[in-house]
Amino acid sequence: MHLEPIPAFEDNYIWAIHDGQSALFVDPGEADPILSWLEQQRMKPVAILVTHHHGDHCGGLGEIQSQYEVPVFGPARERIQGVSHPVSEGMPCQIPELGLSFEVLDIPGHTPGHIAYLGHGWLFCGDTLFSCGCGKVFGSTPELLHSSLDRIANLPPETLVCCAHEYTLDNIRFALTVDPDNLVLMEWKAHAQQLRHAGKPTLPVRLGDELERNPFLRCHRPEIRTHLASHYSRPSNETEIFIALRDEKNRFG
Ligand SMILES: [Zn+2]
Known part of the structure; x- marks a missing residue:
């Protein structure tokens, strides 16, 4: 089974999983x-998975469906034209043609109905x-986003996180502040720069590595707390630190 990011728009990736015949x-x-x-590639599509309703994640459905009859899994709590199999936490997502089966996780926060697909060592987490x-x-709410990220952080560290955007270098710039x-973050910056200069994606990433370098997964760490304490008087618990961090990132140029 092969995993491949197909670039779309400016910085999106559409993830493809294929066995050489079906994708x-x-x-x-x-x-x-x-x-x-x-x-x-001379392949045929056998399934489409959608994580949330934003156009840069599902805008191609209509045109694909006009050419191929293909089941489309998507979040039951969001209205998306073209979804044939609405799913939420605990519902099956099986693709028999590829012998794949994914667990659906409700991970609200980026959008209210956002879901992720977990299976075979991969996590497709959209924009979460x-x-x-x-x-x-x-x-x-940022509280929900924080608890969804917390849930992801507790998945096996070898999980490969298949994010939907190539934002890595910009994010590292903020993370270093x-x-x-x-x-670990400095080393990842150097490596990610090399990859981008060579025209390669920085994704997927290992969850265990993100736990060492992604500030949004490190709100419990004293260094993050210390940084925020010099800017804000209020943050005390982990969720407040996460919210302060998210605010700071929103303002970051
Ligand atoms: Zn989005």
Whole structure:
């Protein structure tokens, strides 16, 4: 089984999983990259997974469905044109053609109905977790986003996190302002720069590595707390620290 990020728009990735004949796609924001990929690879689509309702994650559904009959899994709590299999926490997501089966997790916060797909060592988490960053809050609450990230943080550390955007270098720039002495973060910056210069994606990333360098997964760490204490008088518990951090990132240029 192969995993491949297909670039879309400016900085999106549409994840493809395939066995050389059949392919599934995650978050098809636009159709063209998928349709030309299928043509080049001579493969057929057998399933589409959608994590949330934003256009850059599901905007390509209509055009793909006009050419292929393909089941589309998507969040039951969000209204998305083209979703044939609405799913939420605990519901099955099986793709028999590829012998794949994913667990659906409710991870609200970036959007109220956001879901993730977990299976075979991969986590497709849409816009919830990025390398060294996390999603913004749209129509939900930072408290929910924090508890969703906390849940992800407790998955097996070898889980490969398949984020939907190549935001890594920008996120590292911010992360270094709040966690400037983090050697793991500095090393990742150098490596990520090399990858981007070579035109390669920085994703997927290992969850265990993110726990060492992503400030949004490190709100319990004294260094993050110390940084925020010099800017804010209030944050005391972990959720307040997360919220202060999310606010600071929103203001970061
Ligand atoms: Zn989004």
